[in-house]
Structures are given as structure tokens and as C-alpha cells.
Amino acid sequence: MTNKNTIPVLDNCSINNDSNSLLLVEHLEHYIQVHHNMVFPHKHNFYHFVLFTQGSGSHLIDFEKYEIEDYQIYFMAPGQVHTWNFKGDEAGYVVNFNQEYFQSFLLRTDYLNRFSFLSGQNDQLVFTIPEAHREQAIKIFETLYETSKDLSATDLIRVSLLQLLLWIESWHGTKLEKSNNPYNYTIFHNYQQLVEKNFKENRLPKTYAEQLFITPNHLNAICKSYIGSSAGEIIRERILLEAKRLLINKSLNINEIAVELNFNDNSYFTKFFKKATGLTPDEFRKNNS
Structure with a gap:
């Protein structure tokens, strides 16, 4: 990029x-x-x-x-x-x-x-x-x-x-750690860390589940038990956050941001962003200028 x-x-x-x-x-x-x-x-x-x-x-x-x-x-x-x-x-x-x-x-x-x-x-x-x-x-x-x-x-x-x-x-x-199974908390925390490092390249919960040596269904259950979101939703929320961070830099155009986040094209990125926020990337940029 x-x-x-x-x-x-x-x-x-x-x-x-x-x-x-x-x-x-x-x-x-x-x-x-x-x-x-x-x-x-x-x-x-x-x-x-x-x-x-x-x-x-x-x-x-x-x-x-x-x-x-x-x-x-x-x-x-x-x-x-x-x-x-x-x-x-x-x-x-x-x-x-x-x-x-x-x-x-x-x-x-x-x-x-x-x-x-x-x-x-x-x-x-x-x-x-x-x-x-x-x-x-x-x-x-x-x-x-x-x-x-x-x-x-x-x-x-x-x-x-x-x-x-x-x-x-x-x-x-650390309310989550105190009130839940320590093993599950470790899995959940490790999943968050893996997503943080790899969310641009890897969007499939299945791949993360394999790295954590559990099934995708088990990973989903753990994530929902802690924050009420599925494993896939956690990945999408992290991508969305990074998109917002990049959009406030006006020196980057929308296509460059889409490439940085590994979207196949600008239109796919725009569709993803509007579905999540109700705004196009350009509208979000204007509102947060």
C-alpha cells in the first residue's frame, strides 16, 4: 500500500x-x-x-x-x-x-x-x-x-x-475472568489477540478455531458467552474499526483503503461499510472531518 x-x-x-x-x-x-x-x-x-x-x-x-x-x-x-x-x-x-x-x-x-x-x-x-x-x-x-x-x-x-x-x-x-471458566476465558482472550494481528488477511472464524485447537461452533459459543457476539462478528467489527480509523485520513482515497483492508474492489468495501454503519465511506468521512 x-x-x-x-x-x-x-x-x-x-x-x-x-x-x-x-x-x-x-x-x-x-x-x-x-x-x-x-x-x-x-x-x-x-x-x-x-x-x-x-x-x-x-x-x-x-x-x-x-x-x-x-x-x-x-x-x-x-x-x-x-x-x-x-x-x-x-x-x-x-x-x-x-x-x-x-x-x-x-x-x-x-x-x-x-x-x-x-x-x-x-x-x-x-x-x-x-x-x-x-x-x-x-x-x-x-x-x-x-x-x-x-x-x-x-x-x-x-x-x-x-x-x-x-x-x-x-x-x-476483570469481570469476565472472574465469573467464567478460566479455560474458556483464555481461549476468548487468545482469539481476540489473533484477530487483532490477522484481521486484514484472515476473516474466517474456522481458521482461527483451528489455531486454537477447537471447533468453530465451540469458538462461537465462547465468544457469545462473553460479549454476546459471534466469532465472525468480532472479526467484522475489527475490520470496521480499522476502516473508520483509515477514513479520517483524507490523504487516502477510498480505493486505497479498500486495498489496505483486502477487499476485492471499492464497491464491495462500500457495501460492507454501509451495511454496518448506514453510511457510505464518503459520508462517514464528511461527518467525521
């Missing part, structure tokens, strides 16, 4: 010139002042989450709009598209950390997979901290912020961040 850039990718979690930085913890108001010009659709190649202790306006994650409310927290996985429209009265905390941040610290390289809110799934991205947990939230975030300023305390900083993630899990949590 063309070498044109698609959506700008912020490739350093500190968003500054320190290419070795794997973590940033900052007060939200300061972060916005420094990066006030980032009000355009962009991706991160790191985990990014924000706690609003106050604020107004809105933010978009993968074309879903969320109105800001006090003690709202949102999580973004690498690769998601994001922009914001804040009103200037925001306060809270920002935490960015690289995917490799825990690699030398935890024996399990897939440890972060246990946290559903870091998965990038739509129903896990944004939620409001219950009132009973808000005081504790401020204490933990502020402790992480203060600890992060001591660059010699590398392991202590990691422990503080891990404590924050575990604390959130304790009351929000």
Missing part, C-alpha cells in the same frame, strides 16, 4: 525528547497546558489513562464520544484513536507507560492481559469511580505521582503503578 501516513502516532509515552522514558505521571492540568495543541485524531504506541477529578467537555476514543464527568477514568491501549475537546477547567492525573515497562520486573510477559480495562474493548474503556473509592483513588494517584519524580526509585515506581492497577481491578476488575 501507499507509504502515506495514516493517523499520527505518538511514539513516546513521555511525549518529549527523552526517548528512553517508559513512564509519565503528571497532573492533568499541567499536561493539557503543555500539550494543548494535540487536539487532532492521534494514536499512542503506549498505554494511556486519565482520571478527571473535575472537568467539562468531551473526548473521543475510536469514534465513541464521552462527556467528561467528575471522577471519570478512561483507559487507552496502544493503537486506539483519540482526540479531545476540553473546556479548560480540567484537573486530575495522566499516566502513560510503555508496553515494555514491566518486562524486566515481572516474570509473566502477558501479565497486563489480566486487566480488562487495558484491553481496548469498548465496554471497558471509560467508567466513573464510585464515590466510596474516590478518596482512595486520589491517595494512590498522588503517591504514584510523587514517587515517579524520584528517578532512582525505579522498582518502587513500578510497584506503585502495579498497586494502582490491582486496586482498580479489585473493585472494577
Whole structure:
């Protein structure tokens, strides 16, 4: 495909010139002042989450709009598209950390997979901290912020961040993993990962089922038990999301996007997109310009 850039990718979690930085913890108001010009659709190649202790306006994650409310927290996985429209009265905390941040610290390289809110799934991205947990939230975030300023305390900083993630899990949590068969959850999670890597080339649930050593019917049953969608619907939703991400880049024409997503021709892509959204690709582009 063309070498044109698609959506700008912020490739350093500190968003500054320190290419070795794997973590940033900052007060939200300061972060916005420094990066006030980032009000355009962009991706991160790191985990990014924000706690609003106050604020107004809105933010978009993968074309879903969320109105800001006090003690709202949102999580973004690498690769998601994001922009914001804040009103200037925001306060809270920002935490960015690289995917490799825990690699030398935890024996399990897939440890972060246990946290559903870091998965990038739509129903896990944004939620409001219950009132009973808000005081504790401020204490933990502020402790992480203060600890992060001591660059010699590398392991202590990691422990503080891990404590924050575990604390959130304790009351929000990986509900799917806790309430269902662990084996089925592993299958479901592995299927999601395979789809993420291969959705452009492989659209057949049967092929994924073979890789997971189960039958297509079993894979369908597992997917429906967790999110109410079939294995095929999960693939189609991922293709649709990528199409939306590509469409907001006006330097790509519709035919180039169709080729990138492995559609046989432009008309087939248009038919697929309109069936899913009710809009043609051109109409979606105009509405999201």
C-alpha cells in the first residue's frame, strides 16, 4: 500500500525528547497546558489513562464520544484513536507507560492481559469511580505521582503503578475472568489477540478455531458467552474499526483503503461499510472531518 501516513502516532509515552522514558505521571492540568495543541485524531504506541477529578467537555476514543464527568477514568491501549475537546477547567492525573515497562520486573510477559480495562474493548474503556473509592483513588494517584519524580526509585515506581492497577481491578476488575471458566476465558482472550494481528488477511472464524485447537461452533459459543457476539462478528467489527480509523485520513482515497483492508474492489468495501454503519465511506468521512 501507499507509504502515506495514516493517523499520527505518538511514539513516546513521555511525549518529549527523552526517548528512553517508559513512564509519565503528571497532573492533568499541567499536561493539557503543555500539550494543548494535540487536539487532532492521534494514536499512542503506549498505554494511556486519565482520571478527571473535575472537568467539562468531551473526548473521543475510536469514534465513541464521552462527556467528561467528575471522577471519570478512561483507559487507552496502544493503537486506539483519540482526540479531545476540553473546556479548560480540567484537573486530575495522566499516566502513560510503555508496553515494555514491566518486562524486566515481572516474570509473566502477558501479565497486563489480566486487566480488562487495558484491553481496548469498548465496554471497558471509560467508567466513573464510585464515590466510596474516590478518596482512595486520589491517595494512590498522588503517591504514584510523587514517587515517579524520584528517578532512582525505579522498582518502587513500578510497584506503585502495579498497586494502582490491582486496586482498580479489585473493585472494577476483570469481570469476565472472574465469573467464567478460566479455560474458556483464555481461549476468548487468545482469539481476540489473533484477530487483532490477522484481521486484514484472515476473516474466517474456522481458521482461527483451528489455531486454537477447537471447533468453530465451540469458538462461537465462547465468544457469545462473553460479549454476546459471534466469532465472525468480532472479526467484522475489527475490520470496521480499522476502516473508520483509515477514513479520517483524507490523504487516502477510498480505493486505497479498500486495498489496505483486502477487499476485492471499492464497491464491495462500500457495501460492507454501509451495511454496518448506514453510511457510505464518503459520508462517514464528511461527518467525521
